[in-house]
Amino acid sequence: MNTDRKARWAVRQSALPTVVRPCPDCSGTRHRPSGKIRVNASGKLLDVWLLLSCAACDRTSKVPVHERVHVSSLEPARRVAYETNDPAVVRELTMSASLAAKNGYRLDWTGTWELETRTPLYALDDPTPLTVLVGFELPAPVRVERLLMRGLGLSRTEIRRMAGDGRIRLPLALDAKAHQDFELTIHGPGSVEAAKHSKLLGAPTDLRAHLSHVGWHDTPRQLSRSATARA
Ligand SMILES: [Zn+2]
Structure with a gap:
């Protein structure tokens, strides 16, 4: 051959996709990752959210990543990545088609x-x-x-x-x-x-x-x- x-x-x-969903505070629909992940522990249960900022008004909104999961069900390294706002994990979550589908929003890959x-x-x-x-x-x-x-x-x-x-x-x-x-x-x-x-x-x-x-x-x-x- x-x-x-x-x-x-x-x-x-060259950039992360834009999350397209209605902003509760303004008529804007375009959101960027804020670069932060929030982790809340309640006993042995964890909630994890990806934080977004509205491109128009800067309002912060949350995308649930894990809801009331047992602490032992997360890899320790993964949990640390969430707690330290690991940019690679922010990137992965922002680009995740399954997270978008689960939370009913669209990703705009333009640019x-x-x-x-x-x-x-x-x-x-x-x-x-x-x-x-x-x-x-x-x-x-x-x-x-x-x-x-x-x-x-x-x-x-x-x-x-x-x-x-x-x-x-x-x-x-x-x-x-x-x-x-x-x-x-x-x-x-x-x-x-x-x-x-x-x-x-x-x-x-x-x-x-x-x-x-x-x-x-x-x-x-x-x-x-x-x-x-x-x-
Ligand atoms: Zn807004």
Whole structure:
């Protein structure tokens, strides 16, 4: 398999998501974590809340994280993290989809990420396929098409054309939202045509290697194409 050319893209966190829910004091709905976690002990029972600040009026509100849980049911390190407002735990709770669902609020991920592309210099018309590993530092839902536009510096039209031509191969639809690591490959122009005709033209060894790569990753339509080419 031809995996000589590899690039890594990283979806890096630039901010925490905004918690969207009504403020009891004003008409605002946007809340930021205050950076604090409150722990109340009543005998052996603990209540833990994540504290939020309304972006409009600064009112503090609480999101229940644990309610009346027995002290022994929490890892001691976890309890210390709550008691010391550990920033990593504040971050984790603020980004938690399950906490949002449990408490009936929405997370707005706008402006929370930026794409870092550690791509070595390469040309998109290089015949060797380029494998791109996309890693997510935070579970921000990112539209695949937008990610590709940024990563490749191409317009929406160009991205759609390349995907339509089978030059960009993805495990997700272009209009899907990714929020976890995935891998894509970018093929040189004419690679699909080359796959189709390679048998007829007597493909060189490296192109045959490419062919099996095409067949392995591809959609049923293109699979049958390369199968035909090999038949
Ligand atoms: Zn408010």
